[in-house]
Amino acid sequence: MSATSAMLRAGAPAATATSTVATTPFVEFNRVWLAYNDELAHRGEFAVEDVSLRVEPGEFIAIVGPSGCGKSTFMKLATGLRPATRGVVKVAGEKVTGPLQQVGMAFQAPTLLPWRTTLDNVMLPLEIVEPYRSTLRARRDEYVARARELLRTVGLAGYEDKYPWQLSGGMQQRASICRALIHQPRMLLLDEPFGALDAFTREELWCVLRDLWQAQRFNVILVTHDLREAVFLADTVYVMSQRPGRILLRKEIDLPRPRDLDLTYTEPFAELVHALREKIGHVRQH
C-alpha cells in the first residue's frame, strides 16, 4: 500500500509491540474514576470506576464491553478531553491535564464538520498539528495528494469533494478514520471505527490498519464490539464490566505477527474469540 509506506514517519517510536521489558509505559491509568459532573460525583454515579492499566510503547490494545459501560469515556480520559475525577492518567510519562498533542482519534459518531468537504475534513489535522501546520502552505499539494491517497485506500475515491451529508453512514465513518490517520499520530484512538461497515469493507480496513501499525508502531486503543476484530488486531484485549465500567479481564493475544486474514479461520484464533466470548457471557450473568 503506497499510502502506508509514504507515511513512515521519521520520529516513530522504535520499540516493538511485544517487548514487555521494563520500559516506562506509554499510557498509564492509575485507579482512575470519572463522573461526568460534580453532582453525579456526589451521588456516586461514576461512568468508569477504578480503572488501572499500563500500555507499552507501540502496543495495540482493544477494549470490549457492553453498551454504555464507559468505553468512550475511557477514550476521553486517555486523550485528556475529560479530566479524571479521581486517580491519575499518564501518557508518555507525563500526567495528562488537558488534550494531548499528536493524538489521532476517530469518535464513535463520525463528527465530520458539515461545512467542509470530505477532503477538507481529512485535511483538518494538518492545519492544526505541527510540523504539517507550518509547512501546509508550501507543501499543500503533497498533503492533498496524501489525503486523496488515504481516501482511496478506504474506498472513498471520487467522494473527495462531497459534503458529509452527501455520504452514506459507512462512508462518513471511513472519512472519519482517514482524519484520525492523516497526521500520523503517535497515539491512535478508534471508537468503534468499523461499526457501520459491511463485513468485507471492514476486513479490508483491518488490513489497512494492521499494515500501518506494522510499519509505524504507534500506539492504538481500539474500542470494538467485534471480538474477531479485537483478536485479529490487538496485542492485548481488555474486557470492561457493565456500568460503572471496571476492567474485568486483560487478555494477551499471542498470535504471531504479521497476521493474515486467513488467520481468522484458524483454530487458535477461533478459540481465543470463543474464550473471550465465554468470559463476557459469564460476566454478564452477574
Add this chain to the structure above:
Amino acid sequence: MSATSAMLRAGAPAATATSTVATTPFVEFNRVWLAYNDELAHRGEFAVEDVSLRVEPGEFIAIVGPSGCGKSTFMKLATGLRPATRGVVKVAGEKVTGPLQQVGMAFQAPTLLPWRTTLDNVMLPLEIVEPYRSTLRARRDEYVARARELLRTVGLAGYEDKYPWQLSGGMQQRASICRALIHQPRMLLLDEPFGALDAFTREELWCVLRDLWQAQRFNVILVTHDLREAVFLADTVYVMSQRPGRILLRKEIDLPRPRDLDLTYTEPFAELVHALREKIGHVRQH
C-alpha cells in the same frame, strides 16, 4: 415480555409471513431509480438503480450490501421520504407520493431530538400518530408507562430523564429503536439498528424484535451488515450490489418459526450464512 404483549394492536394485519399466495404485495418496487438531485440525474449518477421487489403483508425482509450501496436510500424510498426519480413505489397497494403514515423508522444515526429527554423522545410518535395523538391527554400515564416499559426492555431503565447527549452511542441507538416501535407501526424500518451494540445486547434485542413481530406480524425492512442477524430474523434476505445499488440476490430463509437463539449455532443456519457470505464475496470481485 409484558411490553410485547401489551402492544398487541387490534388492527394488525392477519396475514402470515410465509404465505406467498397471490395477495396484493404490501410493498412493491417497480423498476425504481433514484438520483439525489436533478443534476446527478442528468449525469446519470444514481444511488439506486432499477430496483424491483415485492414484499408480502407481514413479511420480514433484510437488506445487506456493501457500505454506500444505497440501503439507506432504499429505506427513504420505501417510506416516501424521497420520491423515486424513475419507477413506482407502492405501499399497501397505493402509489407512494409523500411520507407514509403509520411507519416506524430507526434511522442509521440515532437522530434523537436534543431538547427532549429520552422518555420524551420515545413518546414523540404518540404525539403525532393517531389514535394516540387524540388520546394522549386522557391516557398520558398509560402511554408513559408503556414507553418506560419499552425502554426497560432495551436496558435503558433509569435513563428516561437523561438527555440524548448524556447517553452512550449504543444507548442512543436503543432509544431510537424504542421510538420506532412505540406506536406499533404497520411497517417498521430499521437501518442498522444494532450496529453500535455489543454482541450480547444485540442478541437480546434480536429476541425482543422477534417476539414483537411474531405477535403482531407487521412488515419489517431491516438493513444490516450482520449476516447472522439477517438470517436469524428475516423471511427473505436481499443482497445489493456496490453503488449504484441494484438487487443482486433474493434469498428466502426457510428456517422454521419461531426461531430460538440456539438456532444460530445449528448447521443449516451456519450454512445459510456461509452461502450468503460466499455470494457477496463473489459479487464483490467484479
Add this chain to the structure above:
Amino acid sequence: MMTMTSAQQRRVQRVAPWILLGAVLVLWQGACLVFDVSDFILPSPASIATALFQYWDVIGGHAWRTFWTTMAGFALAIGVGVVLGLVMGSSRLAYAAGYPLMTAFNALPKAAFVPILVVWFGLGVGPAILTAFLISFFPIMVNIATGLATLEPELEDVLRVLGAKRRDVLFKVGLPRAMPFFFASLKVAITLAFVGTTVSEMNAANEGVGYLLVSAGSAMKMPLAFAGLVVIAVMAMLMYELFAVLEKRMTGWAHRG
C-alpha cells in the same frame, strides 16, 4: 480559572457585571473631571445620580409609562415576529417574496413614521406601542426564519416519516431547534423596543422617558435627561436578566459547552 470550583466561578460571574459597571462609571466620572466636560455635552455620573435622586418621583412615573408601553409593543413584536418567521422559514416562496421588502422597510428610520401614526392613533400610547413593535419585530422574524431554514433535514425526517403534518414538524422540531436563534433575537429586539418607544415619545407624547428626554433637554437639564437614559438602561438590563433565565431553562440543551 483552572483552579476555581464551578461554584466559585458562578459567584465571580454574578459580580462581574457590577465590577465592570463600577469601572465604567469611575472612568466616566474621571474623564468628566479631568477634561472638565460640561454638563451640556456629557453630564458626569455624579450629577446624573443627583438628578436621579432629586427627581425620583417624576422619573419613576415616566419610566413606568415607558416600561409598559414597551412591553406592549414588544409582546406584539414577539407574536408577529414569530409568526412571520415561521412563515418565512418554512416557505421558500414567502422567504423569497417577503424578505427583501421586509429588509427595505426596516432600513427606514421609524421616527419618520411617528407623525403618520400620530395622525392615525392620536397622541398617546398608540404610536409608541406601534413604533416599539415596528422596530423590534424584524430581528425576531429574521432569526426565527434562519433557525428554521438551517434545520437539519435529518431531524425533520424523524417527524416526516411518521406522516406528521407540516404544522407538527414546525412545532415539534422547527421551533425548538430555532429557540437559540429566538433568544438571541429577543436580546436585540428588547433593546430596539425601548428605542422605539423612546423615539416615539420624543416626537409625540406628554409622558414617558422620551418626553422626559426632550423636555429636560429644552429645560437645559442634561443630567436629568441622562437620568432618564439611565432608567431605560436599567429596565433593559432587567429584561435581559429575565431572558437569560428563560434562555437557560429553555435552551439549556444547546448551551452545554
Add this chain to the structure above:
Amino acid sequence: MMTMTSAQQRRVQRVAPWILLGAVLVLWQGACLVFDVSDFILPSPASIATALFQYWDVIGGHAWRTFWTTMAGFALAIGVGVVLGLVMGSSRLAYAAGYPLMTAFNALPKAAFVPILVVWFGLGVGPAILTAFLISFFPIMVNIATGLATLEPELEDVLRVLGAKRRDVLFKVGLPRAMPFFFASLKVAITLAFVGTTVSEMNAANEGVGYLLVSAGSAMKMPLAFAGLVVIAVMAMLMYELFAVLEKRMTGWAHRG
C-alpha cells in the same frame, strides 16, 4: 408547487418579490385614492415617484453620501461586532460581565448621543459613521456569541483532541458554525446601520438622506421626504441581495432543507 420543476420554482422565486412589491404599491395607491389621504400625511406612490423623478439629481447626491457613510459604519460594526462576539462567546466571564451592560447601552436611543458625537467629531460624516456603527454592532455581537455558545461540544472535541489552541478551535469550528447566526445578524444590522446614519443626518448634517428628510419635511414636501425613504429602502434591498448571495455561498451547508 408539487408539479413545478426546480428551475421553474427558482424563476417564480426570482419574480416573487417584484410581484409582492407591485401588490403593495397598488394597494397603497388605492388606499390613498379611496380614503383620499392627503400628501402631507402619507403621500401616494404616484406622487413619490413624481418627486423621485423631479429631484433625481438632488436625491442621488444625498443617497450616495448616506450610502458610503452607512457602509463605513457597517464595516466597523462587522469588525467590532465579530470580535466582541468572539470574546463573549468564548469566555463565560466576558459574557457574564459584558452582556448586561451592552444590552443596557443598546436600549438607549442613539439619537441622544448624536449631539455628543457632534461635539467631539464636528458636523460631518464622523457622527453619522459612528451612529451607524453604534446601532448596528450589537445584533452581530449577540448572534456571533450565541452561535459560539451553542456550539456542540462534540465538534469542538474534534479539534481539541488534536491539541488545538483555543484560537484554532474558534476559527476552525466556532466561526464556521456561527456563520448562519452571523448572516442572520447581518440582515438586521444593515437595516439598523441605515437607520443610524439617517438619524444622525437628521440631527446634524448638511447632506445625506437624513438631511433631505428633515429639510423636505420642514418645507412640507412630504413626497420628496418619502422619495428619500424609498431610496434608502432600495439601497437596503440591494445590500440584502448581496448578503443573500454571500450567505448562499458560505452557509450552503446549513441551508439544505
Add this chain to the structure above:
Amino acid sequence: QTKVRFQLDWRFEGPSALFLLGEQKGYYKAEKLDVSIDAGNGSGNVVNRVASGTYDMGFADMASVMEFYGNNPDAKNKPVAVMMVYNNTPAAVLALKKSAIRAPRDLAGKRLGAPVFDAGRRAFPIFAKANGLQAAAFNWQAMDPTLRETMLVRGDLDAITGFTFTSILNLNARGVKDEDIVVLPYPQYGVKMYGNAVVVSEDFLKKNPEAVRGFLRAFAKSARDVIAHPEEGVKAIKARDGIIDEKLELKRLKIALDGVVKSPDARAEGFGRISKPRLSLMASQVADAFATKGRINPDAVWTDAYLPGAAELDVLR
C-alpha cells in the same frame, strides 16, 4: 361639554402658561369645554395634525399655516388662524459680542447655523432682503436644536437663528451673559411677520363655532392673568410638568411677553387681532421665501369672526 383637543407648538415651557393657567383655573370648563392640552414638537406638526383632524385646535406659527395653504391648496380641512398671540415673530439672529457682529450687514460671509425647520432660518430670505443682504450667498449648517447654541459658543458658528426666548436662555445656560449676546430680532430689522396664532380646523369651526368662541374668551382671560402675574402662570406649568425650572421659565415667559406679546406692534393692533395689509404682505413674503407651490390668499388663512368682544380681548391695557 364640548371636547377640544388642543396641541401646543412646543413642550410645556414659559409661553405655554398662556394656555395652561386657564386650564388650571377652570376657565375652559366655565365655557363648557373639555379641553385637553398636549405638548408639541414644532408648528409644522401642529398644522399637519389639525389639518388631519387629529387635533381640533392648536398653537402654530402663522408662517407655517400660510405655507400649508400655499402647498396644499386642495386640502379639505385647512387650519384657520382665529386669534393672534405672538404679534411679532420671536425669530432673531443671535451672535456673541466677541464676533464683532452688531448689525445685519456684518453677517456677510459669516457661518450661520440653525435646524432646517427653524422659523428664523426659513424666513431668513425675508430678513436678508429687508437688510440688503444676498440670501443665496449664505452657507447654512444644519443641526438639532439642542446643538445650536453649543456650536455657537464653541465657535463652530458665527451666528444662529432662533427664537429669542429659547436661544438667549440656552446661551445663558452655557455660561454666556446677556451682555455678551448680540440679538438681532427680526421685528426690529424690518421683518414684520406675525408669530404664533391659535388655529382651528375648518371642520371644527363649522361644527362648533360657539366652542371656538368660548375657547378664545377663556384663553383671553387666561392670558390676562398671565400678563398680570407671570409667576402664577409658571406655577401652572410646573403642575403639568414637574421637572421645569420655575426661575428659568419665568424669565422665558417674560422675554416672550415683552418681545412678542406686548410689543409695540401688538399694542398698536390690539391683542388677538391683526392688520389686513400686514397679513397680505406676509402672505406674499412667505410664498416667495418658502417657495410654496401656489400663492397664498391671506383672507382664507385668517378670520376674526370668533374673537371675543373688545372688553374681554384687550388684555394689554
